[in-house]
Amino acid sequence: MSKDKENKDFEKNKNECAEAVAATPIKKTRRDFLKKATTVGTGAFVGAAALLTGSDEAEAKTTWAEWFQRNYRLMTDEEKREAVERLELRYTEEYGKKTTVDTTDAKEGVLFGYALNIQKCIGCRRCVHACVKENNQSRENTAIEWIRVIRMEKGHFLPEDMDKGSPQGLPFGKKGEEYGIQVGGNAGKPVGVVLEGQHYYEPESVPEKDAFYFPIQCMQCEKPPCVKVCPVRTTYREPDGVVVIDYNWCIGCRMCMGACPYWARRFNWGEPNLPKEDMNPKTHYLGNRPRMKGVVEKCTFCLQRTRKGRYTACVEVCPVGARKFGNLLDPNSEVSKILDRKRVFRLRADLNTYPKFFYFTD
Amino acid sequence: MFGIKKIDIDLKSIGSFAIDLFICSWKGSLRYYMWLAFLGFFIVFWIYGNYQQLSNGMIVTGLNDQVTWGIYLANFVFLVGVAAAAVTVVFPAYVYKYKPMKEVVLIGECLAIAAVIMCLLFVVNHMGRPDRSWHMFPSWLPIPYLKGIFNWPNSILTFDVVVLNVYLGLNAVCAFYYMYMKYIGKEVNKYIYIPLVFIAIVWAFSIHTVTAFLLNTMPARPMWFHSMLPIRFIITAFAAGPALIIIAFTIIKKTTKLKIKDEAINLLAQIVVWCLGIALFLTLSEVVTELYAGTEHSFSLQYLMFGMHGLNNLVIFFWFSLFAMVTSFVLLLIPQVRKNLKILPYICALAFVGIWVEKGMGLLLPGFTPSPIGEFVEYTPSIIEIFNSLGNWAIGFMVFTMLAKCAVGILTGELRYKPTLAKGED
Known part of the structure; x- marks a missing residue:
C-alpha cells in the first residue's frame, strides 16, 4: 500500500519538478495555469502569463503571510481577523465553495x-x-x-485449552500425576477485558455474537x-x-x-x-x-x-x-x-x- | 575581566587562519579525494531523498500512525551518544591531566562537532514541517517578525534543543580557539579555555541524559518508561563513542604524520571494554525485570527478542547486537587482544555496529510496537529514509574528515601563521 502511495506521489512530483516552491497550493495553480498557457495561442499567451504572475503573487502572498503568522494564542484580534480572512479565501478558492472559518472562543462556565x-x-x-x-x-x-x-473478542475458558499455556507442575511427577500448577496457566488466551482487541473488523453485520465494542x-x-x-x-x-x-x-x-x-x-x-x-x-x-x-x-x-x-x-x-x-x-x-x-x-x-x-x- | 586584554584580535591572522583551514580541508592526496568522492556519492542520493520528502511530505517514509518515529530518530539518539562520548577523550586529558590524551583532545572535539551536526540533520529530517523551525526560537531572541514560543521548561524536547546547540557551540569554540592559538603560535588563555572545557565535560553528560529523558518520560511507551534508560544511554554511548575514536585515531596514525601515543588508544580501549560490560549487565537487568513478570508492558521487549504474533523483523537485530557486544567485550577483556593495535579497530567496529543496532532497532523501534492500544505494526524504512540517513552520515563523516585534517595540520605544526613580519614572541 505504501509503495502505491509513493509511486503516485513521485508521479505527481515529476510534473512539478520544474518548480521548487514550498507550498503545494501554489504549485497546483501554477501547473494548471502553465497547462492552459501552453494550449492557448501566442497572442493569448501574454494575457495568460500576466494572469499567471498575478494569481501567483496573491497565492505567494498568502503563503508568505501564513508563514510569518504567530501562534494563535498570541495573535491580536486584528491578526486573527487577517488570518481567518486569508484562510477563508484560500479554502473558498481551493474547494470551490464559500467557506467560513469560525474563531468562537470557549464559553465561561463550560467544561x-x-x-x-x-x-x-x-x-x-x-x-x-x-x-x-x-x-x-x-x-x-x-x-x-x-x-x-x-x-473486543469475548474470551472463553475451554476444555481443549487445558494443556496450553505451558503449565508446569511438580518436577518429578509422571504425566498426569503432577499436582497443581506452579508456573504458567492453562488457558493461555485473553479472557474478559484486555486492551488487545483490534479495530480492522469487517463483519457482515453488527453486533457480532462473540464480541463487544x-x-x-x-x-x-x-x-x-x-x-x-x-x-x-x-x-x-x-x-x-x-x-x-x-x-x-x-x-x-x-x-x-x-x-x-x-x-x-x-x-x-x-x-x-x-x-x-x-x-x-x-x-x-x-x-x-x-x-x-x-x-x-x-x-x-x-x-x-x-x-x-x-x-x-x-x-x-x-x-x-x-x-x-x-x-x-x-x-x-x-x-x-x-x-x-x-x-x-x-x-x-x-x-x-x-x-x-x-x-x-x- | 581578566585575560580579556591578552587576546589581541588580529583580523589579518584570523583571515589567514580561515583561508588556510579552507585550503587544508579541500586539498589532499588522491586517496583523500577518493574518500570525499565516496562520501559525495551518498550526498547525491541525499539531495534526491530530501527533495522527495520536502515536496511530498513524510509519506515517502515507511512511518505510519502506529510507528511514528523511525530510523531518523534512532540515528539521532545514537549520534547524541557519539557526540557526548568526546568526553572520554577530554575528561582524562583535563581532569586527570593524562598527557598522551591531551595531545589529541582536538580530534575528540572535532568528532563531537561532526556528531552534533549529524544529530541536527536527522532531527530536521524527522520533522514534518522543517520550514516552521523558527517556531522554536524563544520569543526573547532579537529577531524581528519571527517570534516563536518555546515550551520551556515543560517539554523535554526544548531542553534537548538547548543542550545540543550549546554543546555544539562549546565544542566549536573550544576547538577553533585552540586551533587558532596554535596557528598563531601562542598558548591558549587558560582562564578562558579551561573553564570552557570543564563546562563542555559536564555538558556532554547533559546531552545524552536529556535525550534519554525525551524517551523515558512517556508512560505511553512502557518499554522506555524506566529510570535505567539514561544510564544505559550514557554507558552504551561511552562504549560506541571511544570505539569510533579508536578507529579514527588508527586511520589518522596511518595516513598522517600526527603521532598518537599507544597509551591514549589503550586507555580508550579500557573505557570501551568496561562500558560494554556495564551495558551488558544493564541489558540483563532489563530482560530479567521485564520477562520474569511478563506483563503487557513487556510486550515490546518480547516482540524484540522473540517476535510476537508472527511479526519478527527485529529479532535478528537484537540477537546480532547482543552477539556483537558480548563478542567484543570478551575479546577486549583479553589484554593481548586489547593491546594489539592491529586487531583492536576491527573489534571496535564490531562494538560500534552492535551498539548502533541496539539503539536503533533494539530500543527506538520496538518502543512503538505494540501501539498504546495493543496493535502490532511492523515498520520498515523506505528507500528515501535510507538515502537521507546515509546522506546525513556521509555529511557528518565529511565534516569530521575535514575538521580532523585541519586539526592534524595544526597539531603537527604544518599549518602555521606566516606573517610578513614576525611579531609573535614565538
Whole structure:
C-alpha cells in the first residue's frame, strides 16, 4: 500500500519538478495555469502569463503571510481577523465553495465532557464516518479517522485449552500425576477485558455474537501528556477543556504522538486528500478546517458545533444512543447525570491523565 | 575581566587562519579525494531523498500512525551518544591531566562537532514541517517578525534543543580557539579555555541524559518508561563513542604524520571494554525485570527478542547486537587482544555496529510496537529514509574528515601563521 502511495506521489512530483516552491497550493495553480498557457495561442499567451504572475503573487502572498503568522494564542484580534480572512479565501478558492472559518472562543462556565455506554455500542462505526465527514479528514492516502472502534473478542475458558499455556507442575511427577500448577496457566488466551482487541473488523453485520465494542478517540485529558511534550506550545487545553492544535504552528515533530497513551493523534503524512464535494465548509480555526501536510490532528469534540450549542457529529449519528455529551459544570446536563448515577470508569486511569471521556454501563 | 586584554584580535591572522583551514580541508592526496568522492556519492542520493520528502511530505517514509518515529530518530539518539562520548577523550586529558590524551583532545572535539551536526540533520529530517523551525526560537531572541514560543521548561524536547546547540557551540569554540592559538603560535588563555572545557565535560553528560529523558518520560511507551534508560544511554554511548575514536585515531596514525601515543588508544580501549560490560549487565537487568513478570508492558521487549504474533523483523537485530557486544567485550577483556593495535579497530567496529543496532532497532523501534492500544505494526524504512540517513552520515563523516585534517595540520605544526613580519614572541 505504501509503495502505491509513493509511486503516485513521485508521479505527481515529476510534473512539478520544474518548480521548487514550498507550498503545494501554489504549485497546483501554477501547473494548471502553465497547462492552459501552453494550449492557448501566442497572442493569448501574454494575457495568460500576466494572469499567471498575478494569481501567483496573491497565492505567494498568502503563503508568505501564513508563514510569518504567530501562534494563535498570541495573535491580536486584528491578526486573527487577517488570518481567518486569508484562510477563508484560500479554502473558498481551493474547494470551490464559500467557506467560513469560525474563531468562537470557549464559553465561561463550560467544561465539555463525554460519556460512552459500552453496553449499548453495537460497533456500527457510524460515528467514525460521521466524524470524518464533519471534520474534513483526509479520505485516502493516508485516510485519517479520529475515532477507532476496537472489537473486543469475548474470551472463553475451554476444555481443549487445558494443556496450553505451558503449565508446569511438580518436577518429578509422571504425566498426569503432577499436582497443581506452579508456573504458567492453562488457558493461555485473553479472557474478559484486555486492551488487545483490534479495530480492522469487517463483519457482515453488527453486533457480532462473540464480541463487544470499545470506541476510542481523544480523551481530552485534564492533564494531557501530549500538551506537556509539545516543544512549541502548538497544542494546548482550551478553557472549555478541549485539547486543540494550531495547525499553522505545528512543526510536525510528533512528540505528542509518542506521548499520547490513547493513540488519539494522527499525522498528515502527505498532502491530505479531501475531495471538493465532501468538504464541510463550516469550519473552526482550531477545529475542522482543512489541514496541511506535515501536521498533527485529532478529535476536538467538534468544537465548531459544540461551541455553538450543538452536539458533536458522533453523538448526533449514534443509532443506539450510546454517546452522551454535555457540560460537566452543569448538574443538569446529561453527562453530569451519568456521572452522578451510573458506574463510570476512565481508560487507563493509572496514568493520571484525568480524561474527560468516560465509559459507563447501564 | 581578566585575560580579556591578552587576546589581541588580529583580523589579518584570523583571515589567514580561515583561508588556510579552507585550503587544508579541500586539498589532499588522491586517496583523500577518493574518500570525499565516496562520501559525495551518498550526498547525491541525499539531495534526491530530501527533495522527495520536502515536496511530498513524510509519506515517502515507511512511518505510519502506529510507528511514528523511525530510523531518523534512532540515528539521532545514537549520534547524541557519539557526540557526548568526546568526553572520554577530554575528561582524562583535563581532569586527570593524562598527557598522551591531551595531545589529541582536538580530534575528540572535532568528532563531537561532526556528531552534533549529524544529530541536527536527522532531527530536521524527522520533522514534518522543517520550514516552521523558527517556531522554536524563544520569543526573547532579537529577531524581528519571527517570534516563536518555546515550551520551556515543560517539554523535554526544548531542553534537548538547548543542550545540543550549546554543546555544539562549546565544542566549536573550544576547538577553533585552540586551533587558532596554535596557528598563531601562542598558548591558549587558560582562564578562558579551561573553564570552557570543564563546562563542555559536564555538558556532554547533559546531552545524552536529556535525550534519554525525551524517551523515558512517556508512560505511553512502557518499554522506555524506566529510570535505567539514561544510564544505559550514557554507558552504551561511552562504549560506541571511544570505539569510533579508536578507529579514527588508527586511520589518522596511518595516513598522517600526527603521532598518537599507544597509551591514549589503550586507555580508550579500557573505557570501551568496561562500558560494554556495564551495558551488558544493564541489558540483563532489563530482560530479567521485564520477562520474569511478563506483563503487557513487556510486550515490546518480547516482540524484540522473540517476535510476537508472527511479526519478527527485529529479532535478528537484537540477537546480532547482543552477539556483537558480548563478542567484543570478551575479546577486549583479553589484554593481548586489547593491546594489539592491529586487531583492536576491527573489534571496535564490531562494538560500534552492535551498539548502533541496539539503539536503533533494539530500543527506538520496538518502543512503538505494540501501539498504546495493543496493535502490532511492523515498520520498515523506505528507500528515501535510507538515502537521507546515509546522506546525513556521509555529511557528518565529511565534516569530521575535514575538521580532523585541519586539526592534524595544526597539531603537527604544518599549518602555521606566516606573517610578513614576525611579531609573535614565538
